[in-house]
Amino acid sequence: MRCPAGHRFEGWFSSSDAFAQQAAAGAIACAVCGDTHIERAPMAPQVLRHAGRGSQEPEPAAPQGEGTGAAPAASGGDLAGAQGKAAMVMSALMQQMRALRAKVEATCDYVGDDFPEEARRIHYGEVEERGIYGEATPEEAEALKDEGVEVSRIPWLPRDN
Numbered sequence: 001m002r003c004p005a006g007h008r009f010e011g012w013f014s015s016s017d018a019f020a021q022q023a024a025a026g027a028i029a030c031a032v033c034g035d036t037h038i039e040r041a042p043m044a045p046q047v048l049r050h051a052g053r054g055s056q057e058p059e060p061a062a063p064q065g066e067g068t069g070a071a072p073a074a075s076g077g078d079l080a081g082a083q084g085k086a087a088m089v090m091s092a093l094m095q096q097m098r099a100l101r102a103k104v105e106a107t108c109d110y111v112g113d114d115f116p117e118e119a120r121r122i123h124y125g126e127v128e129e130r131g132i133y134g135e136a137t138p139e140e141a142e143a144l145k146d147e148g149v150e151v152s153r154i155p156w157l158p159r160d161n
Contacts, residue, residue: 001027001038001039001040001041002030002039002041003030003032003033003035003037003038004034004035004037004040005030005032005035007030007031007033007035008041009031011028011031023038023039029158031091031094032090034093034157034158050127051113052143061076068109076131096159097154097155097158098159101154101156101157101159104131104133104154105133107131108130108131108132108133109130109131109132109133110132110133110134110137111132111134112134113132113134114133114134115132115133115135115136115140116136116140116141116143116144118132118134118150119132119144119151120144120147120149123147123148123149123150125140133154136151141153
C-alpha cells in the first residue's frame with residue numbers, strides 16, 4: 001500500500017473487497033504520516049511451477065553471476081537489504097514516537113489551544129507547575145521560547161489501528 005506522499009507499507013486483508021471497504025471508510029492509515037487516502041501498490045506474488053506430479057514448489061532463484069557470464073548486480077541485493085534495514089529503523093522509531101505520545105497523554109494535562117497562556121502562567125508561577133501539552137502555532141512557540149519558557153514540539157503520530 002502507499003499514501004499520496006509515496007510512503008509504502010504492508011497490510012493484509014482477507015479479500016480485495018475488504019481492502020476497498022476499509023479504504024473507503026478511512027480505516028487504513030499510512031504507517032509514516034497517518035494519511036488515510038491509501039491505494040494498493042503493485043505486488044510481486046510468488047510464482048509457482050510444477051516440479052513433479054501433484055506438487056508445487058517455488059521456482060528457485062538463479063544464483064547471481066552463474067551461467068550468464070555477467071557479474072552480479074552490486075546494488076540489487078544491497079538496495080533491498082538497505083531498504084529492509086531502513087524499514088526496521090523506521091518501524092522502531094514509530095514505536096518510540098507512539099510510546100512517547102502515550103507517556104505524554106498519561107502524565108500531562110491537555111490544555112488545547114490555551115497552551116501558550118497556560119505555559120506562561122506555569123513559567124511565571126501563577127499556577128502550580130505541572131506537565132502540559134496542547135496546540136500552539138510556530139509563532140506562539142517561538143514567542144514562548146523568547147520569553148524563556150521551555151517548550152518542545154513533538155511529532156504527534158496517529159495511534160495504531
